[in-house]
Amino acid sequence: MNNKGDLYILTKDFVSIVEIRRPPNNHFDYQLIGDIADVYEELDLSKDCRAIVLCSEGKHFCAGANFDKDRDMHDKKDPYEELYKQAVRLFRTKKPVIAAVQGGAIGGGLGLALSADFRVGCLESRFSANFAKLGFHQGFGTSVTLPRIVGTQNSQSMFLTGRRVKGKEALDMGLLDKLVDQSKVREVAIEMALELAESAPLAVESIRATLLEGLADKVEKVVAHELQEQMRLQKTTDFKEGIKSTSERRKGDFRGE
Numbered sequence: 001m002n003n004k005g006d007l008y009i010l011t012k013d014f015v016s017i018v019e020i021r022r023p024p025n026n027h028f029d030y031q032l033i034g035d036i037a038d039v040y041e042e043l044d045l046s047k048d049c050r051a052i053v054l055c056s057e058g059k060h061f062c063a064g065a066n067f068d069k070d071r072d073m074h075d076k077k078d079p080y081e082e083l084y085k086q087a088v089r090l091f092r093t094k095k096p097v098i099a100a101v102q103g104g105a106i107g108g109g110l111g112l113a114l115s116a117d118f119r120v121g122c123l124e125s126r127f128s129a130n131f132a133k134l135g136f137h138q139g140f141g142t143s144v145t146l147p148r149i150v151g152t153q154n155s156q157s158m159f160l161t162g163r164r165v166k167g168k169e170a171l172d173m174g175l176l177d178k179l180v181d182q183s184k185v186r187e188v189a190i191e192m193a194l195e196l197a198e199s200a201p202l203a204v205e206s207i208r209a210t211l212l213e214g215l216a217d218k219v220e221k222v223v224a225h226e227l228q229e230q231m232r233l234q235k236t237t238d239f240k241e242g243i244k245s246t247s248e249r250r251k252g253d254f255r256g257e
Contacts, residue, residue, distance in 0.1 A: 111140025
C-alpha cells in the first residue's frame with residue numbers, strides 16, 4: 001500500500017506511517033477522513049502492521065475544515081453528516097495510533113488528533129477547540145474525547161474560550177504524551193510505535209479494546225447531537241460573523257442572534 005487519495009502509506013518493522021499530504025494546513029473533508037478510515041481498516045487485516053503513526057506533511061498537523069473555501073462542506077444539505085459517519089469509523093478500528101502533531105491541531109483537526117491513542121508534539125504544537133469563536137458547536141466527537149483525556153474543567157475552558165493550548169501546557173494537561181523538539185516529533189512517534197510493536201499483537205488489540213470499550217458508541221451518539229447543534233447554529237448571524245472575523249483575524253462582533 002503506497003497511497004490513497006491525499007494519503008501516503010508506508011509499512012516497515014510492523015509500523016505503518018499514514019501521512020496526510022495537503023500542506024501546509026492539511027484541511028480535511030469527508031473524503032480525506034473516509035480515506036484514513038479505509039486505510040486503518042485495511043491495516044487491521046494486515047499482520048505486517050501492529051501500530052500506526054498518523055502524521056502530516058507541512059506546517060500544521062490539521063487545521064480542521066476550511067469553511068471559507070471547501071466546496072465539499074458547502075454543497076451538501078448536511079455538510080457534516082457524511083464527515084461524522086466517516087469519523088466514527090476511526091474509533092472502531094483495532095490498531096493503536098500515535099499522532100505526530102508538529103503544528104496546529106485546530107477544530108476538527110483537534111478531533112482527529114484525539115482519535116489517536118497517543119500524541120507526540122513540540123513547543124510549536126497548538127491545540128484549539130475554536131468552535132465558539134466561529135459561533136459554532138464543537139464536533140468530531142470532541143464532546144466525548146476531549147474531556148476523556150484532559151478532564152471536564154480543562155475541556156470547558158478550551159470549548160468556551162476557543163483559546164489555543166501550546167505545547168508545554170498541552171503536555172501538563174495530558175493532551176500530549178511526549179514533548180520533543182519539532183524536528184523530532186515524527187521520529188519519536190515512530191519510536192513509540194516500534195515499542196508498541198514489540199508486544200504481542202493479539203494481546204495489544206485485546207487490552208486496547210477493553211480500555212476503549214464503549215468509546216466508539218459514545219462518539220457515534222454524541223456526533224448526532226453535535227451535528228444537530230451545528231446545523232442550528234450555522235443559520236445564525238453569529239456564525240456568519242464568526243467565519244468572517246476568523247478569516248479577517250479579528251475579534252468577533254457577536255450579537256447573540
